[in-house]
Amino acid sequence: MNSIAPHVDTQSPFGTYQAGDAVRFMWRLADQHKFRQSLRKFFRRISARFYAGPYDTEVEGLRFRIYPGENYDDRKMLAKGRLPEKQEHKFLQELLKQGETFVDVGANVGTYSLFAAKAGMKVVSLEANPVTASKLQFNADANGMDDLTVIVCGAGAQEGTLNLWLEPTNSGFATMVKDLTTGQWAGDWRPVEVQVRPLDALLRDAEVETVDLLKIDVEGFEDRVLLPFLRGRTQEAWPRVILLETNCRDFWEEDCLQVLEECGYRVHAETQDNLVLVR
Template sequence: MSQAATLPDTSSPFGTYPAERLVRAAWRLADRHDLSRGLRKRIRGLVARVFKGPYDLEAEGLRFRIYPGENYDDRKILAKGRLPERKEHRLIAPYLGEGKVFVDVGANIGSYSVFAARSGAAVLAIEANPQTARKLSFNVEANELDTVRIVNSAVGPREDTLPLWQEPSNCGFATFVKDLTTGEWEGDWTATFVKVRPLTAIADEHGLTGIDVLKVDVEGFEDRVVLPFLRHADRSLWPRVILLETNCRPYWTEDCIAELASRGYGTTGRTNDNMVFELSA
């Protein structure tokens, strides 16, 4: 039976749950990619039962309260002692800083939002999962960042309420695409209905007049976030740079990449899971 999600502790001060040496060693073992995928999964299940978290630790000078038993990003931070998606961070870093605006759709626990806010950027962090949004809020407060606004909402093409599918071993991999819950990502998925809003409405509500970097990581729903926004937002609000998760591209209903190209976005970076697009002048 899958482990139930841990209720997040958002009241105890940072440092209450130190990650001791044994904890770090166990999660490094569970993250060893020289082991077979099946063996790694079995080890991870055992480690998650014994060392599920929470733990407080710093990675690259940033503070996080993590729950490695239930989130991939948390496991990576603990096992490697650094932020995940370092290549992606390097690709967007030149566009961040004082006076810049970063919009994070699918903010998870904040590895992008906290990174962007540390650079001085104003951040709008949007997270659909209420429990994950609470963890995100704690991490923002632990880093004493006052430039981050958190929106607990999903983003989609229209105002709606939809089932958000979640798997207890990786709450950061929540999705609206039910087909994604089988095959490679088969697990103990359950659905919770959440509010969905267009990005145009959220941007208007928060008074955005420009976006320097838009990051979208919503597990196969990226096309239904980005394309309606570009079709309905004033061109002055189009992001200069878009960091788009593409590893779930087969589940898109429309080809984001082709439409981005038709609207003047060129590809300026690529990693295993993401692509970066910049709007031509």
């Protein structure tokens, strides 16, 4: 099936691509942390070569068309049979309120956006990578989520264009911080020019006035999204909850956590990669 499947298919109906036992076995093998890292990478290369996707799968009651050969979140869903970032979803679950607005900056393929939409929230998903955004839109349509809006644009401090750096083995780990592409995360990074606008302007154009929950995961660019957004709004218009990725905080130009504390946000939950803050 994979040999004749298009690389990215957002037209065929959900259910077109089925992951057989061999596919699931190989990706589970590649995800076995009892193996040393070099061996996991070997299994991942083999799996990506022969079982890159697409595959259609249901995870926690949500439908996804996944491409495990090029996306970490897709690999996790196929290998684990659940949404990635399990602890974060657990913490967020108790904070989701039907009818409120969830804004997802760096939405990737929608593991958070669809999760919030399933809980009855109005969702606005920002994804700068047009290819990834098309996958996200397919996943939203496959779940019949009419109250989920996908905006294909990057968020930043000012309007313009920037290079979005992409690594082919993990399209969800895209960054506008060129310094991040060396050292620990060195790889075959390639830039694509994308439009960038302030978050408040994007939401205003989408006629979104209230942001109740805000999730930002943009690989070291979080400060340039979040801080101008907060400073451009009154305190009454600040989000009730912020889910902020912190594993690339060394690349921030300004310390988001100090500013958030001064704004009255307190840590509700913490994981290795993220903070959930409540005001």
